Amino acid sequence: MADSMKIRASLKGEVTEVKVLMIHPMETGRRKNDFGDVEPAHFIQLVTATLNGKPVLEAQWGTGISKNPYLTFRLKGAKAGDKVAVNWVDNKGESNAIDTAVIAA
Amino acid sequence: MNRRALLKSAAALAGLLALAPFNALAALWNKPAFDSQNVDGALKGLGVMQAEPSRDIVLIAPDMAENGAIVQIEVESHIPGTEAIAVLAEKNPTALIANFVFSNGAEPYVITRIKLAETGELKAVVKAGGKYYSVSKKVEVALGGCG
Numbered sequence: 001m002a003d004s005m006k007i008r009a010s011l012k013g014e015v016t017e018v019k020v021l022m023i024h025p026m027e028t029g030r031r032k033n034d035f036g037d038v039e040p041a042h043f044i045q046l047v048t049a050t051l052n053g054k055p056v057l058e059a060q061w062g063t064g065i066s067k068n069p070y071l072t073f074r075l076k077g078a079k080a081g082d083k084v085a086v087n088w089v090d091n092k093g094e095s096n097a098i099d100t101a102v103i104a105a
Numbered sequence: 106m107n108r109r110a111l112l113k114s115a116a117a118l119a120g121l122l123a124l125a126p127f128n129a130l131a132a133l134w135n136k137p138a139f140d141s142q143n144v145d146g147a148l149k150g151l152g153v154m155q156a157e158p159s160r161d162i163v164l165i166a167p168d169m170a171e172n173g174a175i176v177q178i179e180v181e182s183h184i185p186g187t188e189a190i191a192v193l194a195e196k197n198p199t200a201l202i203a204n205f206v207f208s209n210g211a212e213p214y215v216i217t218r219i220k221l222a223e224t225g226e227l228k229a230v231v232k233a234g235g236k237y238y239s240v241s242k243k244v245e246v247a248l249g250g251c252g
Contacts, residue, residue: 054209076210
């Protein structure tokens with residue numbers, strides 16, 4: 001499943017910029033498919049990010065986040081080689097996670 | 106306690122523990138806030154009674170979005186002690202889009218891509234020191250993206 005997420009953490013000066021791409025349909029529960037049936041809601045509800053295991057970002061999402069969600073966030077105090085991990089859980093209880101090492105840019 | 110009762114309660118406890126992570130996460134998700142159809146209801150769900158307009162929040166979004174299904178936005182708070190940033194769209198079927206909570210050195214800054222159903226106000230609400238601050242920006246939407 002890890003191939004359905006991408007992450008990059010680059011250190012520039014004192015700030016580490018983390019970019020994350022998640023593969024997810026983010027169905028609102030209002031969209032009709034080609035057969036006229038309403039697609040049930042299926043969306044990421046919680047995204048958590050950690051730096052060396054310590055929480056840095058906790059996001060709650062609704063259906064207003066676009067399909068295949070993209071997220072950039074910034075960390076202060078991270079060093080090259082530190083571990084950044086991101087995990088999501090959706091409304092069906094499915095989840096995915098990915099981690100990477102901070103790279104000096 | 107006899108052996109059977111002990112095993113039974115151990116099994117029940119294991120069952121509870123197995124369920125706990127998902128239930129705990131489901132409980133964490135602010136359903137009343139995300140289910141609300143308007144900004145006021147969503148803010149109430151987030152515990153925001155009043156948000157003071159602030160120039161210290163930067164909300165970058167296009168003036169005109171060609172495709173409401175994918176609108177890239179950037180929010181940054183320069184308010185000291187910022188703990189959280191919520192993003193809301195006035196005209197979406199459910200107003201609250203996201204709530205980001207920062208800790209341990211995360212800067213109050215996010216870029217993400219959102220859906221906008223139609224032309225309306227996009228709002229960022231910042232929580233700092235137990236108070237709330239907001240900024241709004243009108244985004245024209247050519248093709249709605251909340252099907």
